Amino acid sequence: MKKIGVIGIGNPNMGDDGIGPLLIHRLYASRLFGDTVCFIDGGAGGMTIVHELAKLDTAVIVDAGDFGGKPGEFRIFSPEEIVSLKRFSGFSVHEWDLIKTIEISKVMEELPEQLHIMAIQPATIAWQPKLSKILESRIPVYEKAVRKLLEPYCRNIAECIN
Amino acid sequence: MKRNLNIHIEHITRVEGHGNIVLNVKAGRIEKLQWNIPEAPRFFEAMLRGKHFNQLQPITSRICGICSIGHSLASLKATEAALGVEISEQTVLLRRLALHGENMQSHILHVGYLVAPDLFGAGSIMPLLKTAHKAVINIVKIHRLANFMSDLICGRTTHPLRFCVGGFTLLPTLKELQTLREELLNGKDTVRKVAEAIQAKVHHLPDFFRETEYIALTADNLYALYDGPVASTDTGIHPVNDYLSITNEYVLPHSTAKYTRHNRESYMVGALARFNINAAQLGPLAKEIAARFDLEPVNYNPFMNTIAQLVEIADSMEDSIAIIDELMARGLKEEQPKVKIRPGRGIGAVEVPRGILFHDYTIDELGNCIKANCIIPTNQNNANIQKDMEALVPTIIDRPQNEIELTLEMLVRAYDPCISCSTHYLKVEFK
Numbered sequence: 001m002k003k004i005g006v007i008g009i010g011n012p013n014m015g016d017d018g019i020g021p022l023l024i025h026r027l028y029a030s031r032l033f034g035d036t037v038c039f040i041d042g043g044a045g046g047m048t049i050v051h052e053l054a055k056l057d058t059a060v061i062v063d064a065g066d067f068g069g070k071p072g073e074f075r076i077f078s079p080e081e082i083v084s085l086k087r088f089s090g091f092s093v094h095e096w097d098l099i100k101t102i103e104i105s106k107v108m109e110e111l112p113e114q115l116h117i118m119a120i121q122p123a124t125i126a127w128q129p130k131l132s133k134i135l136e137s138r139i140p141v142y143e144k145a146v147r148k149l150l151e152p153y154c155r156n157i158a159e160c161i162n
Numbered sequence: 163m164k165r166n167l168n169i170h171i172e173h174i175t176r177v178e179g180h181g182n183i184v185l186n187v188k189a190g191r192i193e194k195l196q197w198n199i200p201e202a203p204r205f206f207e208a209m210l211r212g213k214h215f216n217q218l219q220p221i222t223s224r225i226c227g228i229c230s231i232g233h234s235l236a237s238l239k240a241t242e243a244a245l246g247v248e249i250s251e252q253t254v255l256l257r258r259l260a261l262h263g264e265n266m267q268s269h270i271l272h273v274g275y276l277v278a279p280d281l282f283g284a285g286s287i288m289p290l291l292k293t294a295h296k297a298v299i300n301i302v303k304i305h306r307l308a309n310f311m312s313d314l315i316c317g318r319t320t321h322p323l324r325f326c327v328g329g330f331t332l333l334p335t336l337k338e339l340q341t342l343r344e345e346l347l348n349g350k351d352t353v354r355k356v357a358e359a360i361q362a363k364v365h366h367l368p369d370f371f372r373e374t375e376y377i378a379l380t381a382d383n384l385y386a387l388y389d390g391p392v393a394s395t396d397t398g399i400h401p402v403n404d405y406l407s408i409t410n411e412y413v414l415p416h417s418t419a420k421y422t423r424h425n426r427e428s429y430m431v432g433a434l435a436r437f438n439i440n441a442a443q444l445g446p447l448a449k450e451i452a453a454r455f456d457l458e459p460v461n462y463n464p465f466m467n468t469i470a471q472l473v474e475i476a477d478s479m480e481d482s483i484a485i486i487d488e489l490m491a492r493g494l495k496e497e498q499p500k501v502k503i504r505p506g507r508g509i510g511a512v513e514v515p516r517g518i519l520f521h522d523y524t525i526d527e528l529g530n531c532i533k534a535n536c537i538i539p540t541n542q543n544n545a546n547i548q549k550d551m552e553a554l555v556p557t558i559i560d561r562p563q564n565e566i567e568l569t570l571e572m573l574v575r576a577y578d579p580c581i582s583c584s585t586h587y588l589k590v591e592f593k
Contacts, residue, residue: 051306
């Protein structure tokens with residue numbers, strides 16, 4: 001059986017950076033997917049994500065991402081479609097770049113067959129244990145987008161979308 | 163050459179937490195040389211006051227995201243000592259297994275992700291994906307195995323869920339242990355390959371020696387991690403309960419972290435200290451790795467701490483296999499921890515990846531903690547880092563500034579400091 005997973009990355013104590021984990025907890029709690037999809041709280045990311053990706057055939061990664069969009073806007077893309085602009089100083093293992101993680105997965109020959117990244121443009125990245133109003137109001141939109149992404153891989157999921 | 167230098171590395175990279183190095187040289191004379199910890203206090207000991215004994219382990223686990231198993235075990239040992247709780251042989255074996263998982267996890271992270279870039283002449287592990295991708299694959303494999311092991315025994319990779327005072331809330335199955343055993347057997351070959359890759363670059367580690375005191379737990383028949391009295395290369399064996407006379411904490415104006423000293427101005431804890439004291443108790447694979455690097459006790463080169471960590475990864479794998487064999491031969495039994503509340507004081511010491519860790523709790527007649535003291539390894543190494551820098555700088559002072567900076571950073575990284583963990587900060591009183 002193919003393994004399908006949604007990984008939410010981010011720190012819920014850093015405002016909109018926490019959108020990934022928040023979203024996967026909500027989707028998991030909805031129980032719409034039964035045991036078909038696993039939901040993984042990837043926390044601050046880092047090397048742990050390499051180990052999680054290795055277990056999956058299809059993965060959706062949800063993360064806050066600055067792609068120059070309007071706050072709250074989201075984009076879905078594959079790793080090949082983008083270039084990371086994040087500066088990587090090697091300061092510590094807590095500082096990491098998702099795209100680098102994906103590069104390591106590739107070298108390990110463990111990248112899921114299908115990999116989608118959903119980046120949500122943050123409004124506020126700062127010490128606060130809640131999302132900005134704009135992202136908070138758009139949570140149903142993001143949930144629907146993830147469900148739609150999973151549709152081709154999960155049977156009987158169409159009714160979940162609307 | 164009578165040179166001037168003004169080096170201020172703020173903050174040093176590839177360590178856990180924030181530490182600075184300051185070096186001022188005027189006309190060839192060192193005016194200031196400081197290993198400086200600027201992090202803010204975290205007040206964990208204060209948090210423990212008034213908490214029920216069952217809450218002490220989950221709280222202190224959060225001191226560190228790397229050594230959460232070690233902090234948990236030191237906490238449980240202190241609590242059990244205070245309450246007079248006896249634990250079973252099975253619990254000891256499973257706790258030792260958990261500690262091995264953490265040791266491997268932390269060491270491979272340090273050797274592979276934090277130090278290897280220095281040896282391969284890179285700023286981080288990322289360029290190594292192109293230049294040394296096989297080594298990176300093997301490093302990631304060991305990291306994954308260690309995570310798997312921690313998940314299996316503790317319920318999750320970081321911050322154990324299955325530990326409790328007196329035992330475990332959930333045991334792994336024999337089938338899971340068998341799977342882990344197979345993974346560990348495969349891992350032995352992987353650690354050999356990592357050692358081979360590091361060996362090819364080990365000449366980049368500075369040839370620097372400074373005699374110091376080494377302190378670690380010790381045991382007769384085991385490479386001590388979970389239990390044993392305290393041993394010093396200078397003064398011999400001491401009971402764990404005498405830990406305050408070993409650590410002798412003191413404060414310095416430039417550091418928010420405390421320093422310690424014992425028989426000399428400084429001492430070292432960690433993998434090299436353990437190796438220097440307990441090398442005879444290592445298993446065959448660990449001895450094979452040590453021989454590959456000509457590492458023999460007593461080795462006074464702090465940069466070799468990284469190699470001692472590699473040796474310990476091999477030993478943790480081998481000893482874990484032996485523990486699993488013993489558990490499988492005995493069979494796993496559900497146990498009900500027997501805990502009765504009584505007032506008392508208990509001290510727990512374990513070896514965590516960066517060295518010896520002490521937790522000391524006093525518990526009242528209601529089972530609440532009324533006093534706590536935690537002394538973590540990085541604080542015990544601070545004075546030794548400073549003394550090493552003072553001995554090292556005069557030998558490299560004529561080199562280009564960037565080389566001096568890199569060598570000093572490498573020295574600090576060799577200690578694998580976990581500055582964020584440094585729970586024991588200044589005690590102050592406002593007027």
